[in-house]
Amino acid sequence: MKKPTGRNRKPRTYMRQEMRREMIAKVATPIIARKGLKKTTIDDICKASGIAPRTLYLHFKNKKEIFELIVSDFREKLTQIIMEAMETDTSKDTSSEKKIDEITAYDFIKQKNYRVFKMVKENKDLLLILLREASALEFDFYQFLKISIETSLGLVITEQRVFQRLGLIKDLEPRYTSQLIVGSMLMTLFYEIIEGDGEDIDCLAEAITKLQFYGFGKLP
Structure with a gap:
């Protein structure tokens, strides 16, 4: 040999x-x-x-170096997830808009919500570290969080505009509706998954999608 x-x-x-x-x-x-x-x-x-x-x-060399590797890996993972979300953005393929109906749009939003909930649940410990150890980070955590939220808002705004053009949702100002949607996601992630158990993320994704898609009115 x-x-x-x-x-x-x-x-x-x-x-x-x-x-x-x-x-x-x-x-x-x-x-x-x-x-x-x-x-x-x-x-x-x-x-x-x-x-x-x-x-x-x-x-x-020390535990700080271990901590920095943990945070670096998570930042890369989160960036990859955001990029994947941008690649599957419905607004980028205008030729397929005519194929989108209410059921397709609803399923698209639900699957996206499910992926976010799944990612957070799988990386709960990492998120807790980021939230609790922000002062020890080597980068500006506030700026990192701001960019992540603004990117999410941008994706939701473009989705809202596509769905409005197709007559699938009410003609409301996307800038405000996107803030409501992203805000509800953040609160749900924090209380149901980070602070809670978040055992059934499929049911969680279904519930939050109904709220985002139909609002507080009666379901059709």
């Missing part, structure tokens, strides 16, 4: 190191979310990871 050359060994070693770093960060995430960065110790992370402190220090 041919032995791996030094050239082949380096990428493999790097990959193993990156996998170990990711594993440590993944294990550390719920601990930091529960105890906070200040109260979390290297020993806590080592015990949960099943490694010795000297092994951890081969990959990270």
Whole structure:
């Protein structure tokens, strides 16, 4: 059997190191979310990871470096989700507008809501870290949050305009309706998933979509 050359060994070693770093960060995430960065110790992370402190220090200088990797990974994940939402934006394919009816529009909104709820539920610990440790972040969390919300508002505004052109929703000012929609999503995410259990996200997506699509009037 041919032995791996030094050239082949380096990428493999790097990959193993990156996998170990990711594993440590993944294990550390719920601990930091529960105890906070200040109260979390290297020993806590080592015990949960099943490694010795000297092994951890081969990959990270300190717990702050672990924290920074956790936050960096989540920012990349959130950016990817926003980009995917922009790619599936109904307003970009005007040729298919005629094919959109009320059921199609409703299902589109529900699926989008479901993806958001699912993402938040799967990354609940990461969101708790961002909210609780904002002062320790290396970037402007307020600006990051503002950009995320403004991007979401922009997507909803364009959707509202498409649905209005098709006569599927009332002719209201999209700027205000989008604020109501995004605001209701944020409150639902916070109270039902981040602070609550959010066990049945399909029912949650159905309920919030009905509110967004039909308002407080009687359903058709």
